[in-house]
Amino acid sequence: MEFKTVLSFCPYCGCGCGLLLEVLDGKIVGTLPSKTSPVNQGKLCIKGWTVHEFITSPNRLTQPMVRQDDALHDSSWDEALHLAATRLKEIKEKHGPDSIGVLTSAKCTNEENYLLQKFTRAALGTNNIDHCARL
Amino acid sequence: MSTKIKEAVRALLTEGKIKGFLGLREEKGNIMPYLFCDPKELDALSLGDWKKPGDTRYPLNQLMIKLAMAYPNETFAVLIRGCDERGLKELFKWKQLDEEKIVLIGLGCPDELAKACECEKPFPDSLIDGPKGEKVDSQKVAQVEGMDLDTRLQFWKAEFNRCIKCFGCRNICPMCFCNECSIEEDQLVGTGEIPPANPTFHLARAIHMVGRCIDCGLCEEACPADIPLRTLYKKVGEIIHQEFGYKTGLSVDEKSPFNIIEVK
Ligand code: SF4
Ligand code: SF4
Ligand code: SF4
Ligand code: SF4
Numbered sequence: 001m002e003f004k005t006v007l008s009f010c011p012y013c014g015c016g017c018g019l020l021l022e023v024l025d026g027k028i029v030g031t032l033p034s035k036t037s038p039v040n041q042g043k044l045c046i047k048g049w050t051v052h053e054f055i056t057s058p059n060r061l062t063q064p065m066v067r068q069d070d071a072l073h074d075s076s077w078d079e080a081l082h083l084a085a086t087r088l089k090e091i092k093e094k095h096g097p098d099s100i101g102v103l104t105s106a107k108c109t110n111e112e113n114y115l116l117q118k119f120t121r122a123a124l125g126t127n128n129i130d131h132c133a134r135l
Numbered sequence: 136m137s138t139k140i141k142e143a144v145r146a147l148l149t150e151g152k153i154k155g156f157l158g159l160r161e162e163k164g165n166i167m168p169y170l171f172c173d174p175k176e177l178d179a180l181s182l183g184d185w186k187k188p189g190d191t192r193y194p195l196n197q198l199m200i201k202l203a204m205a206y207p208n209e210t211f212a213v214l215i216r217g218c219d220e221r222g223l224k225e226l227f228k229w230k231q232l233d234e235e236k237i238v239l240i241g242l243g244c245p246d247e248l249a250k251a252c253e254c255e256k257p258f259p260d261s262l263i264d265g266p267k268g269e270k271v272d273s274q275k276v277a278q279v280e281g282m283d284l285d286t287r288l289q290f291w292k293a294e295f296n297r298c299i300k301c302f303g304c305r306n307i308c309p310m311c312f313c314n315e316c317s318i319e320e321d322q323l324v325g326t327g328e329i330p331p332a333n334p335t336f337h338l339a340r341a342i343h344m345v346g347r348c349i350d351c352g353l354c355e356e357a358c359p360a361d362i363p364l365r366t367l368y369k370k371v372g373e374i375i376h377q378e379f380g381y382k383t384g385l386s387v388d389e390k391s392p393f394n395i396i397e398v399k
Contacts, residue, residue: 001154001209003170003202007162020167022198024205030198033303033357035191036165043359046301 001025007034010048014106014133015039017048028052088124097125106133137180139264140214140240145174147212153238157195157202158214159183166191168198170211182214182265188248189216194309194353196222200231212238218252220259221349221384222309228387228394229347231312243267252352253369255382275366276373291367295337297360298330304354304364305340310347317343337367344368345375346391349384 005020018037022030031052035042054060064080065072075083091099102120104113113131120129144156148171160169161181171177185191199213215223220239227234243258243265250271257268282290305311305318317323318331318339325332348368355365375381379392 001170001172001206003155003157003198004160005167005169007165007167022168022201024201029201032168032193032307034165034167035193035356036167036185040359042356044301044303044357045299045359049301049303049306 005032008051010044010051011107012047012051016107017044019044019048019051021052028055092124098128100124100126101128101130102126104129104131106131137182137264140182140242141177141180143240143263144171144180144212145177147238148172148174152210153212154206154209155202156212156214156240157199158240159191159193159195168193168195170202182242188245189252192216192351192353192356194307194351195219196226196232196309197307197312199237200226200312203232203236207233207236210236210238212240214240214242215259215261216242216244217254217256217258218349218351218384219309220261221256222351224384224387225310225347225349225391226312228390229312234387241265252350255350273366273369275363276369279366279370291337292333294362295333296330297362298333298336299360300329300331300336301359303357303359307353307357308348309351309353310344310349313343337362337364341367341371344371346381346383346393348372 003024005022008019008021010017010019017040018034020032020034021028022032029052031044031049033040033042033044033048064075064077066075066080066083088100102116102124104116108116117129120126144158147153148156155170155172157168157170159166159181160171160176160179162179166181166183166185171180181191183189183191183193195213195215196219199211202211220241223232223237223239226232239259239261241259241261241263243262244252244254245266246268249257249268253271253273253275255270257271258265279287279290305316318336319326324336324339348371350365350369350372352365354368355363358364372383375383375392381389381392383391
């Protein structure tokens, strides 16, 4: 028998609220706001409060998937990245770089966001880059 | 201060009287709920005093219900303050927990905390450590009552208007155990809007706390909008006392007014 709470962070937005995952015998059964987190001081918004519900959702992606004839099928990173690169190239050639837009996440690190805007501007050739906080 | 509590828990664990002790553990500067099953772990025990007394209280009784559901035949001990003991008395009545299977490890609250809480009884009967403090009357309820009716309504409406409908007040409440919650029901309280129906959302919850709210204050502490929920529910408690002579969490035997169906 084991019942503990594990300190973690809400993955939804850039605030990074501290939360406690209630773990009973290895299964996550609930979420509590961390009272010792200087960020959220014992409070959460509804997204943070329901973190434990999506963790075990069967709809979560656990591996790369590729859509073919309207159906998703399991894929590998190599296949998925190759497909994405080929299609982006085709679209860029046919419709121009401004036909592509990139959305990044407030939950990524500064370095990751820097890299993505660099990729968008230098490799794709467009200024169409924004992040989730403005979605 | 935790020595006496540690000793009591250690004895219960080594004698095999309990399967585990639900308390708080300090881990790298954080204080978090934890089930102690091995006396050796008790060094990390925390009583929930971080920067101020009682500032890292968690709804242990709520976790206790989850634990008891998973292990209905086991006996557990739980760390409780005065409010938590009031809560347990109600939870026993509402058959959410079995009195025979819970050992109470009682902690009294210092005056500073009792004052901040305006606490009816800042210590549990099953006191093991900590002071046996005095009751503190509520100034906050009196302050709001001092306003005339119009001003008071405006005051509450302005407070409720900040609500971001996080459901934190309900989620953290150790006394909210319904499987289906009225404040999520579209037909009772209109859903899909922020701020939620004002004042219906808040009054619906307040009414549902009749005979349940044991005034622990966890809801107000969890409210990101700083709405004085505790003052609201304290008033609910006061009305129940005036009208029905019932004090929530005072006895295990006396039924709460919403629990009685009288057939005449
Ligand atoms: S709980 Fe809400 S505010 Fe906090 S990080 Fe998650 S989404 Fe952002
Ligand atoms: S409500 Fe009373 S018993 Fe509970 S923490 Fe506050 S002072 Fe202590
Ligand atoms: S004070 Fe708030 S959290 Fe505590 S029992 Fe009452 S309603 Fe629930
Ligand atoms: S905790 Fe505060 S903001 Fe959240 S639903 Fe309750 S009253 Fe509204």
